[in-house]
Amino acid sequence: MQLGAGGGTVEPAMPPVPESSEEGDSSPKRRRGESKGPPPRSKKNKAPEKFDWHTLRGLLTEHRDDIVKHNRDHVEQVCQALETKVDARFSQVDATFRDMTDKIQGMEAKVQRLEGLLQGGARAGPIDDMDEKRRATLVFGGWNPDTQRRTILNEVEEALTRLNLKQYTDKAPFTTGPRRSVALLPFELRQGEADSDRKTRMHTVLMGVTEAKAQTSHGKRMWSSYSKSKAQRDISSHCSWVKRSLASFNQELVGHLDLEYGSGTAWLGEYMVASVSRPPPGGVDESEMLWDDRLVARPWIHLGAIARVSGVSTVDLRNGFREFQR
Incomplete structure (x- = not known):
C-alpha cells in the first residue's frame, strides 16, 4: 500500500477558502442579513397621481352656490x-x-x-210728568245700604219736626223699597203758588237739614239734595268716587280737593285729576289714566297727577279706585 504522493487513488483537494467573508458567502446567516433590506416595490405602492386644483375649485364653488341659494x-x-x-x-x-x-x-x-x-239748567225737549216730579223732590240720605224703611222714614219725620220744617212740606217722605239707604220727599204746587215759590220751600227744607248737621242712627250725617236725573247722578257721582277713594289713602288729601259736581270735575292741588264733561290733559301716558267704560261719556281719572301730589303709586291708586268704584 502506497502512502504519500507516490501513487494510488488521488483524492480531490479541499476547496479554497475565500479571501473575503463577503465574497461568495451563501451561509444562512448571510441570507438572513440580506432579508433586512427594503422590500421590492409592489404595484400598490405606486406614486400618487398629480393633485387637480381645478377639480377642488369646482367642488368648492358648487358648495358655495348651494349655501348661498339656501x-x-x-x-x-x-x-x-x-x-x-x-x-x-x-x-x-x-x-x-x-x-x-x-x-x-x-x-x-x-x-x-x-x-x-x-x-x-237748559233742557232739550218738553218736560214730561216724570221729570216734573223728579225736579220737585228732595232726597234724604245718611243711612247704610239695605236699611229698613221704617228706620229711615221715622228719622226723617223726626228731623223735620224738630227743625220746624214740616210747615214747608206737602206729603210724607217715602222709600222706593222695603230696604234702602235714602228717602224721597215730594213737593206739590199749592193753591195759587208759582213754581218759584215751591222751589223756595224746597230750598228752605234742604238748607235747614244741611245746617243742622243732624246724625242718623248709623252715626252718619243726614244730608239732603235735589233729586237728579240718571245722567246728572252719573256726573256728580264721579266726584264722589274720587273723594271716597282718596279718603281711603289719606283723609288729608280730601282737604286739597276741589269738586265741581255739576260737571263731574275734580282738582287736586294744581292738577285737574278727573272729569266727566271735560277732556283729559294732552300728552298723558295711557298707563296713568283710569277710564270708566260703563258710561257713554267715559269719565276719566288722571292717576299720574294724583300720584305726584299724594306720593301713592299709580298701581296702588288704580287698585284703590277700583275697590271704591260704584
Missing part, C-alpha cells in the same frame, strides 16, 4: 312672513284707529250736548 331662500321666506305680519298688524291698527275716531267723535258730540244742557 340662505337666499330662507331670507325670502322670513321676509315674506314678516311682511304678512306687518300688513296684518297695520290693518288691525288702522281698523282700531278708525273705530276710536268714530267713538271720540260721538263722545265729543254727546259731551257738547251735555254741556249745553247743564249750562243755565
Whole structure:
C-alpha cells in the first residue's frame, strides 16, 4: 500500500477558502442579513397621481352656490312672513284707529250736548210728568245700604219736626223699597203758588237739614239734595268716587280737593285729576289714566297727577279706585 504522493487513488483537494467573508458567502446567516433590506416595490405602492386644483375649485364653488341659494331662500321666506305680519298688524291698527275716531267723535258730540244742557239748567225737549216730579223732590240720605224703611222714614219725620220744617212740606217722605239707604220727599204746587215759590220751600227744607248737621242712627250725617236725573247722578257721582277713594289713602288729601259736581270735575292741588264733561290733559301716558267704560261719556281719572301730589303709586291708586268704584 502506497502512502504519500507516490501513487494510488488521488483524492480531490479541499476547496479554497475565500479571501473575503463577503465574497461568495451563501451561509444562512448571510441570507438572513440580506432579508433586512427594503422590500421590492409592489404595484400598490405606486406614486400618487398629480393633485387637480381645478377639480377642488369646482367642488368648492358648487358648495358655495348651494349655501348661498339656501340662505337666499330662507331670507325670502322670513321676509315674506314678516311682511304678512306687518300688513296684518297695520290693518288691525288702522281698523282700531278708525273705530276710536268714530267713538271720540260721538263722545265729543254727546259731551257738547251735555254741556249745553247743564249750562243755565237748559233742557232739550218738553218736560214730561216724570221729570216734573223728579225736579220737585228732595232726597234724604245718611243711612247704610239695605236699611229698613221704617228706620229711615221715622228719622226723617223726626228731623223735620224738630227743625220746624214740616210747615214747608206737602206729603210724607217715602222709600222706593222695603230696604234702602235714602228717602224721597215730594213737593206739590199749592193753591195759587208759582213754581218759584215751591222751589223756595224746597230750598228752605234742604238748607235747614244741611245746617243742622243732624246724625242718623248709623252715626252718619243726614244730608239732603235735589233729586237728579240718571245722567246728572252719573256726573256728580264721579266726584264722589274720587273723594271716597282718596279718603281711603289719606283723609288729608280730601282737604286739597276741589269738586265741581255739576260737571263731574275734580282738582287736586294744581292738577285737574278727573272729569266727566271735560277732556283729559294732552300728552298723558295711557298707563296713568283710569277710564270708566260703563258710561257713554267715559269719565276719566288722571292717576299720574294724583300720584305726584299724594306720593301713592299709580298701581296702588288704580287698585284703590277700583275697590271704591260704584
